[in-house]
Amino acid sequence: MSTAPAQAADEPQTVFRDPAFRHFWFARLCTTIAYQIFTVAVGWQMYDLTRDPFMLGMVGLVQFLPSIVLLLMSGHVADRFDRRIVVRTCQVLEALIAALMAAASFSGWVTSEHIFLFVAAIGGCRAFETPTLQALLPSVVTSRQLPRAVALSSSAGQTAIIIGPALGGFAYVAGPGVVYSISAALFAIAAILVTTLKLRQAAQRMTAQASLKTLFAGFAYIRSHQVLLGAVSLDLFAVLLGGATALLPIYARDILHTGPWGLGLLRSAPAIGALTTALWLARNPLNRRVGRVMFTAVAIFGLATMVFGVSKWLPLSMAALVVLGASDMISVVVRQTLVQLDTPDDMRGRVGAVNSVFIGASNQLGEFESGVTAALLGPVGAVLLGGVGTLIVVVAWMRLFPNLTERDRLHDHHPAKAS
Template sequence: MSSASAQPANEPDNVFRDPAFRHFWFARLCTTIGYQILTVAVGWQMYALTNDAFMLGMVGLVQFLPSIVLLLMSGHVADRFDRRIIVRTCQMVEALIAVAMAVASFSGWITSEYIFLFVALLGGTRAFETPTLQALLPSVVTPRQLPRAVALASSATQAAIIIGPALGGFAYVAGPGVVYTISAVLFSIAALMVFTLKLRQAPQRLTAPVSVKTLFAGFAYIRSNPVLLGAISLDLFAVLLGGATALLPIYAKDILHTGPWGLGLLRSSPAIGALVTALWLARNPLNRRVGRVMFGAVAIFGVATMVFGISTWLPLSMAALVVLGASDMISVVVRSTLVQLDTPDDMRGRVGAVNSVFIGASNQLGEFESGVTAALLGPVGAVLLGGFGTLCVVAAWMKLFPMLTNRDQLHDHSAHGSGKAATAR
């Protein structure tokens, strides 16, 4: 009772009224919108220059590879230095990249080679920004506020995914240089928000000298923590198998017999479901049986994938994708909160870097897996197999990771304490 009275009873409800969290939220919103509209312009411009779909695929690969190469370094840097300085430095570099792309586009000397160079630089910068920004959040709010804060931060990401592509598409009418200029302004605003960000609690920094052990500590910590290992690997395999969104163009044209407007509705449906769910979780955070809730959400994700797979009616397909996005957001919020709360502060950068790469790998490989399976079984067979595979993963993981299955509350003091002990060793 004494611990509860140490802070206001309605403190979690006030998380968005806290100026520090608002600065964090708007910084995340601006940097994500800036990135989203930039990628829209890159895709349009690359295809206009090359008229080659393979080059579009290479853009994603070139951007993803730096996160693999810089995985160990980025997490280590996030744990050793001031995370605010790292994040705003990354955002300023992203603004400079966008300015360079704008100048190159306005001047007319942009080529596919330059786009690959810029995209690789952007991928390397985001390899540092993404895990550091995630690790920064627990220093902005209290542990009690964190579940709501994670949900609200996720809502910023989903809002950006909805707003960004539309804004980028409209702005591209005026030319790619205009889009890159808007992106540079948004990255600059995000950096300003982080520059004025005040922390509620001082973060713990890594003081041990650089060694193989400290570099690989993120992998070691996840492997030694069954709850984190189960949550992260569950998301990895569920997204890897259930990547129905990669086949949306085929479904829109050949199965639902709709045009580009229908494809746009299909693409926005998961983000709408995710945004509504994130806002709901921000007001109604999960308090009990969070492990089973997470598994249930992933199972619903699998069922929704299968419903989408067999649907030949656009409204039903959109509804299935809305449910898919909503269930995925529940899993994301639970996993993200567990990663933050069960990881000591001086480990959050390295653990977050591993988690970020796993998420990126699952998305990239999931699209590849869906394409290969669709070539063999057709799009409907590929989606149905992916949904069924997700259900099988849920059943297997509930048996393999009983600590995650039986996890009751997000904030488990005993688990957090054992994590600190593991770090000390």
Template structure:
């Protein structure tokens, strides 16, 4: 999704304009994009290193799953607080502070690897700390983006944001696998530097929100407002929960070290290549969506994309060929990008700015549940029945989820255009 979009005056849909680079005239968005790319690079490099590091220490599928659980729990437990913080304080400073904490935590991983790791539990503790910092950064960033650009560039900003993140997700795992061959210390040091630079870039954003005359009281009603908003909008609830259960059941990321080591026999370099494939597919789909945006049948296409995701996971689980496995993961990334594009448009485009932080925090929990908690689910099931059966069963369950959600959420299935008539996100030009 790299072309500029504008909101049509006669119908609520995104249309491509003449130039996809217009949004980059906005200096604040350039800083935001730099931050997203650097953090994406750091996250992905570090994920490869932590996964291989833990597997080297334990040779346990369950231990790999616990890494995902340690990263997810903070986002789930602190969701109501992080959303309130994002709607109450300067979002860019909240995000910058979170990145600084992650830079320090990556440096602690470097120090632990330097000493010679003997136990796995300190790694889990540091992953929890990273997850806590991310829990504050994610809703702040999601809520900050629509305020940085004029309304007519909102669609383009979403597209570029996804493209930058996914591009980092392509480069990061491959770079992480290459650097891990030099030692885990090199990866953790590089991740720490990337997080530090992202903190500086985010803090340098010049846009300042309007001063808050009176901070809202910390009550259950204000903290849980995001949950209430999502429950009252079945299209948003259906899209978010569909992504949750599809990736929760069908995700295979946590088991990639096992497939790389025991099924495909390709080592850490091959692991980096495997982890890059979903992001590569997502980047290509983003470009396709930029030139051919989803004008009609957005809900049905999202459901079909989730079904394709599940089929590709099944084939990946049965594959013993590195090229075929990489191709399957490429397809999963392309299919998932459609889901991400639709879901993020709903969450960011239709939510009032005063509630974006709290709604984004709930969305972050769903994303974390599908990713990090999905890794725990994958590791636990693999420990019981084996990695290959766990992946195949998970893929089949994802296909069933796509079919079931089409019946449980008829409003999602019937949703035609990305935004309802007369709605759009973003800041009006000054």
């Protein structure tokens, strides 16, 4: 029997030709678009109701808290059960939540308290969906294809971040109920795609009985692997300080003097840079000096944040956000590939859950930090302070995690199975 087809299937550049990966890619595309347009509607609706930057920060905090509360449970579920069923269940629930938000908006009884309730519910679903979807990817492709698959998967997310905010911003002209309805439909489509997803290789499920040791295994594994600890904590502190997305409604309305369409463009700008970079990395994966490349990218992220902070011209603000997104994508691809390649399959859910909390903290908790700082220093002062903080973190982390700084190749480590 000829082995040519099997060998061809293992070639990294053929990853997108695999129907299973395409289903995975489009499922991630749909669920991320749905979430992005939901977020645009929530941010604009909350600011319309309150005109309070602190309340925008509170939206990020309320969305982040469920991932903390459900951290141990979500990782355990991802490693114990069929990951496709877990992801599909979360997406169906997200579709129902968005549909309820649409009904509430059409009826006109939405208050800030209702928004917080629905955002917390979405946050709970994503606490399970995000790490499980990440842990599912290595079962869809071969280990050789994984670096390119991570970049392509990230390109799906970034494509969604481009399309989603712009779609949400323009659709908001017709009212928030329309935006939430579109979100519900896309969550449902993602659930259907995951239902039809076929795996290249069966996942290694956790065999040990649930205990405190297995529940905390993700923390223990990351703590004992300095490269992973440095990579995920770098993202946590750098983006926590440097993230300014929560303030985009304020910049759009009060500093750049634009409307919902302008907010959509601002939210899409980072993804334009990120998507371009992700597609480039899918064709040209990083092969050498990946640690130093990652630190350089985060430093550029901090500088771009500062440029955005002082800009009062929409094209310059968008250009700064494009650079910000491009540099962040380099960091994302390196970090996500390290997490997948340096973690055994039967622990990917628990390690992924911890990684998701770090990502969530850097985004949702970063939005809370930005809202509080903006209330004290104003939006420009808050963004500038965050950019400076990011540069300080880069210098400190290069000294604290020399193994990450000197990491040369992504494939340097080969984990063993560990339940």
